[in-house]
Amino acid sequence: MESFDVLIVGAGLSGIGAAWHLQDKCKGKSYAILEARDAIGGTWDLFRYPGIRSDSDMFTLGYNFRPWTESKAIADGPDIRRYVNETAREAGIDKKIRFGHKVSHASFDSHTGRWTITARTADGERTFSCGMLLMAAGYYSYDNPYNPHFEGEDSFKGTIFHAQHWPEQLDYSGKRMVVIGSGATAVTIVPVVAQKTAHVTMLQRSPTWMVSRPATDKVANFFRSVLPDMWAYNLIRFRNVVMQNFVFKQARTNPAKVNARMTEMLLKEMPAETVNAHFQPSYNVWDQRLCLVPDSDFFKAVNAGKADVVTDHVDHFDEKGIALKSGKRLDADIIVKATGLRLQVLGGATVDVDGQAATPNSRYVYRGMMLEGIPNLVYVFGYFNASWTLRADLTCEFACRLINEMDKRKTPIAIPVRNIDVQDEELLLNSGYVQRALDTLPRQSSTDPWRDTQDYLRDRKSIRNDSLDDGTLQFRPLATASSPVLAEAAE
Numbered sequence: 001m002e003s004f005d006v007l008i009v010g011a012g013l014s015g016i017g018a019a020w021h022l023q024d025k026c027k028g029k030s031y032a033i034l035e036a037r038d039a040i041g042g043t044w045d046l047f048r049y050p051g052i053r054s055d056s057d058m059f060t061l062g063y064n065f066r067p068w069t070e071s072k073a074i075a076d077g078p079d080i081r082r083y084v085n086e087t088a089r090e091a092g093i094d095k096k097i098r099f100g101h102k103v104s105h106a107s108f109d110s111h112t113g114r115w116t117i118t119a120r121t122a123d124g125e126r127t128f129s130c131g132m133l134l135m136a137a138g139y140y141s142y143d144n145p146y147n148p149h150f151e152g153e154d155s156f157k158g159t160i161f162h163a164q165h166w167p168e169q170l171d172y173s174g175k176r177m178v179v180i181g182s183g184a185t186a187v188t189i190v191p192v193v194a195q196k197t198a199h200v201t202m203l204q205r206s207p208t209w210m211v212s213r214p215a216t217d218k219v220a221n222f223f224r225s226v227l228p229d230m231w232a233y234n235l236i237r238f239r240n241v242v243m244q245n246f247v248f249k250q251a252r253t254n255p256a257k258v259n260a261r262m263t264e265m266l267l268k269e270m271p272a273e274t275v276n277a278h279f280q281p282s283y284n285v286w287d288q289r290l291c292l293v294p295d296s297d298f299f300k301a302v303n304a305g306k307a308d309v310v311t312d313h314v315d316h317f318d319e320k321g322i323a324l325k326s327g328k329r330l331d332a333d334i335i336v337k338a339t340g341l342r343l344q345v346l347g348g349a350t351v352d353v354d355g356q357a358a359t360p361n362s363r364y365v366y367r368g369m370m371l372e373g374i375p376n377l378v379y380v381f382g383y384f385n386a387s388w389t390l391r392a393d394l395t396c397e398f399a400c401r402l403i404n405e406m407d408k409r410k411t412p413i414a415i416p417v418r419n420i421d422v423q424d425e426e427l428l429l430n431s432g433y434v435q436r437a438l439d440t441l442p443r444q445s446s447t448d449p450w451r452d453t454q455d456y457l458r459d460r461k462s463i464r465n466d467s468l469d470d471g472t473l474q475f476r477p478l479a480t481a482s483s484p485v486l487a488e489a490a491e
């Protein structure tokens with residue numbers, strides 16, 4: 001069995017970032033990355049639908065240690081993939097990746113203070129050992145997207161697939177396409193395919209809040225022309241963080257005002273009857289992630305008549321297309337299900353501590369980075385209300401602080417132990433994919449540190465500076481006859 005100080009699971013944006021921070025802050029630690037797929041990039045390699053792009057700006061979705069230097073702030077998928085790949089290659093991280101290793105189980109032994117990790121490979125199971133486990137496995141299932149089966153779906157004679165598995169060779173020129181869904185994926189696909197299809201319809205059950213932003217940030221590009229890359233990057237990053245934070249807080253404290261402002265902006269993009277019929281959600285702005293429309297591309301496609309939006313429900317499918325509950329129908333050659341993701345915790349791996357199953361959904365999150373009763377495991381989970389990487393960077397910095405602190409104290413085990421009663425609190429966002437997965441997610445409370453604050457500016461201070469001696473995170477020796485195993489804390 002191969003042994004490492006640290007194992008990172010996942011070679012996406014977060015896993016590559018984690019390796020970079022580890023190399024930078026915990027010099028000399030041995031590590032490897034176990035990656036289920038055969039490529040670096042995670043999300044930005046998996047998703048191949050036309051127009052795949054970020055829906056937040058790259059000044060905040062980029063790493064805090066590497067400036068984003070492309071001209072577009074709302075970046076195309078291939079550019080993000082290249083950014084992650086280049087980061088890995090330049091730092092030599094690519095050499096540490098074991099591709100085709102899907103982690104299925106992690107088992108902690110408090111007599112040795114080490115994890116045994118089981119990974120499935122094409123040649124059977126392999127095991128590894130490590131002291132610290134850094135889970136950077138993203139938040140959704142790569143194999144099983146949310147793919148509801150509609151009545152009569154099998155009788156449809158055209159092409160049908162889920163957007164997460166877009167067929168590479170698909171020719172949609174001159175075809176009639178229906179995209180089911182109203183989230184970021186549908187809103188990205190529709191204006192791009194509209195350039196070639198005979199017609200494309202976005203079929204939504206209910207509207208989503210959308211806002212247009214320029215794909216290219218002129219102010220940022222000006223700063224970049226006069227300042228060194230990293231200075232300009234940090235400046236724009238800070239501006240964007242403050243702006244996003246302001247809008248989110250306004251939406252929470254004064255939702256009616258923010259809803260009205262968003263509607264005003266939509267009315268500048270499209271006729272009032274279109275806005276009223278299809279763009280007035282029943283929820284408040286930022287109760288779900290705000291959907292970005294770069295350079296108004298989606299609105300332009302609708303205004304030009306190349307695309308339309310239908311708000312209705314699928315009754316059933318037939319040979320030619322979709323019969324709707326209203327009695328209308330949508331005939332199609334191609335139907336794309338942009339119905340969303342299926343959330344997944346810890347990359348779908350199971351965990352035990354001293355032989356006792358340790359399920360995430362029975363535990364509170366510790367600072368949104370560790371789980372109560374599970375030692376030596378840090379997981380990366382980004383923000384819902386801001387770019388993922390803002391939190392991924394902070395989490396990896398925290399993991400490095402923790403590793404160094406354990407070395408300093410010569411204690412092989414660090415475990416968050418909850419010694420107070422706390423009240424469950426609902427998650428901040430009510431998006432469908434979050435609601436569907438509530439029973440699998442770790443618990444949140446309203447009491448620090450047993451919650452994920454979703455507040456970058458607050459986290460930046462506390463995660464970097466708060467003492468690790470917070471009365472909750474316990475540094476322990478190995479289990480012996482006089483020092484009990486951790487199982488009792490685990491379940």
Ligand SMILES: Cc1cc2nc3c(=O)[nH]c(=O)nc-3n(C[C@H](O)[C@H](O)[C@H](O)COP(=O)(O)OP(=O)(O)OC[C@H]3O[C@@H](n4cnc5c(N)ncnc54)[C@H](O)[C@@H]3O)c2cc1C
Nearest residue numbers: 010012013014036042043054055056103137138347387388
């Ligand atoms: C289409 C789309 C667009 C998005 N746009 C944005 C955006 O604009 N801004 C934003 O902030 N967020 C966005 N997100 C969220 C996005 O996923 C994150 O920004 C970021 O890419 C997550 O990186 P990650 O490395 O944590 O996870 P992922 O990109 O999901 O990578 C996880 C990696 O872990 C591997 N893995 C998973 N389980 C295992 C296992 N058991 N064993 C081994 N390896 C495993 C996977 O194969 C994958 O390579 C978007 C998500 C999607 C789906």
